[in-house]
Amino acid sequence: MGLRMLYFAWVREGVGTGEEQVEPPADVVTVADLIGWLKGRSEGHAVALAEPARLRAAIDQRFVAPDAAIAGAREVALFPPVTGG
Amino acid sequence: MIRVRIQSEPIDAGGELAAAEAEGAGAVASFTGLVRADDGVTGLALEHYPGMTEASLTALAEAAALRWDLLGATIVHRVGEMIPGDRVVFVAASARHRAPALEACAYLIDRLKADAPFWKRETRGGDSRWVEARAVDEDAAKRWD
Numbered sequence: 001m002g003l004r005m006l007y008f009a010w011v012r013e014g015v016g017t018g019e020e021q022v023e024p025p026a027d028v029v030t031v032a033d034l035i036g037w038l039k040g041r042s043e044g045h046a047v048a049l050a051e052p053a054r055l056r057a058a059i060d061q062r063f064v065a066p067d068a069a070i071a072g073a074r075e076v077a078l079f080p081p082v083t084g085g
Numbered sequence: 086m087i088r089v090r091i092q093s094e095p096i097d098a099g100g101e102l103a104a105a106e107a108e109g110a111g112a113v114a115s116f117t118g119l120v121r122a123d124d125g126v127t128g129l130a131l132e133h134y135p136g137m138t139e140a141s142l143t144a145l146a147e148a149a150a151l152r153w154d155l156l157g158a159t160i161v162h163r164v165g166e167m168i169p170g171d172r173v174v175f176v177a178a179s180a181r182h183r184a185p186a187l188e189a190c191a192y193l194i195d196r197l198k199a200d201a202p203f204w205k206r207e208t209r210g211g212d213s214r215w216v217e218a219r220a221v222d223e224d225a226a227k228r229w230d
Contacts, residue, residue: 009132009204010215058202061137077134077202081218084131084162084203085118085174085194 003070005038007048008079011055014048024070031057032066034076049078056081086157087150089142091133093165096172101159108157110179114190115159122169128208131164131173133201138162141201149178149193153185160193162203192229199226 005020012018028037032052039046049055057064058077070076086108088101098117105113120129146158157179163172176197178189205216 006134008134008202009206058134058137061134061140063200077137079134079202080204080215082199082202083205083216083218084133084201085198085222 003073004075006075006077008077010080011048011078014044016042016044029069029071030066031059031064031068031070031076034070035066035078038078054080087143087146088157088159088161089139089146090161091135091138091142091164092161093163096161096163096175098172098175101161101175102177105157105159105177105179108179110156110186111181112183112186113177113179114183114186115175115177116190116194117172118174118194120167120169120171120173125209126169126207127210128213129167129169129171129173130206130208130213131162131167132204132206133162133164137202142197145193145196145200148196149189152192153178153180153189155180155185155189158189158193160197162197162201164203195222195225195229198222 002021002023005022007015007018024037028034035049035052039049055078059073060075102115142160146160150158155178159177161175176193178186180186
């Protein structure tokens, strides 16, 4: 199953794209696993995703914790803590 | 009535306020957030997560309407490029009396800052950087838990 990845703010700039389709292997179970696996995609990914503590995530447009399972997800977004208002 | 809008055009605070006042409430409280020019800021860019932003703001407005029995809740947030003095966000709450209107208005802006997927990038002359989240904003949001 393909997964649609979205990136925002400096994560998007570091990765080099705001959106990409990925096919994580079966041993990628949680958001934290996914971040670890995505680091191997390019030097940009490795730098942007180097510090998971600085990242926040959403699965199918809902905020989730790093230990959330990605099973059944269509869309996962990674971004810095929000700064609106 | 719940009104939620994300827009790249300037926010018409007077028009939004007039719409809130037309709901038959005895009290309307509103908050307007502006781009500050302090520390030499010359520009502000707002990025958001289309789809999730609208959903989270609608959920926020509905939660406020339920909690304070509001007649109306408005959230308008601007995105894209702005300059100091521009309105970034406008929220309003309409209720029968002032206490729920004022409380709901504070709730809307406090929670919006913590719960809605927006990101700010400040420009100072030729230099541009992403704004870091502030602990004080998280504390302000938590007081409504």
